[in-house]
Amino acid sequence: MAVVLITGGARSGKSQRAEARARSFPGRPVYIATAEALDAEMAERIARHRARRGDDWIERETPLDLVAALDATDGSGARLVDCLTLWLSNLLHAERDWSGEAALLAAALRRQRSPVILVTNEVGLGIVPDNALARSFRDAAGLLNQVIAEVADEVEFVVAGLPMKVK
Structure with a gap:
């Protein structure tokens, strides 16, 4: 089993990198989408x-209950979660305890038998946002990424389509 966290900026190529990583494992990959x-x-x-992925993926749309989706799909092919940043946004919009959900996700990742590749945005490299809501989101995203990076076996940072191994 492997937990791989792939991070980077907007349009850095992280989703394509994650798709390639998921396909590198045996079995039919599962795409867990958090976007709505x-x-x-x-x-x-x-x-x-x-369209880019094609029809060889099993798709699950999961805007909020990510742990349930991981548990339900464990034991098959690799799972690709795209993306944690949208999942965080969904949690905040639903007024759910994102830090509690992050802890539950970290615990779930530790018990998975099949590989999990997670995509997330690195939002802390730019200027400090000018409003409290944006600063709060940036801080939450950074903390969520740290929690998941801690349990990940591998962490990659993608820049201009090129992956750099961080862990």
Whole structure:
């Protein structure tokens, strides 16, 4: 079993890297999507991701209950969670305890038998946001990434489509 965290900035190539990693394991990969098509732009993004991946993936849409989705799909092929940042946003919007959910996710990752590849955005490399909500989200994302990186067997940082091994 392997837990791999892949992080990077927007449009850095992290999702494509994660897809390649998931396909490198035996079995049919499972794509666990945390995004919801709440507007036309997001629907188009989701459609582009699906088209790029092709039909060889099992898909699960899971905007909130990520631990349940991981547990339900364990024992098959590798699972790709794309992405933790959207999952965090969903949790915050639903007014759920994101730090408690992060701890539950970390515990779930420790007990998985099949590989899990998680995609997340690195949002802390830019300027300090000018509003409290954006600063709160940036801080939560950084802390969530630290929690998951701690339990991950491998961590990669993707820049300009090129992965760099961090752990």
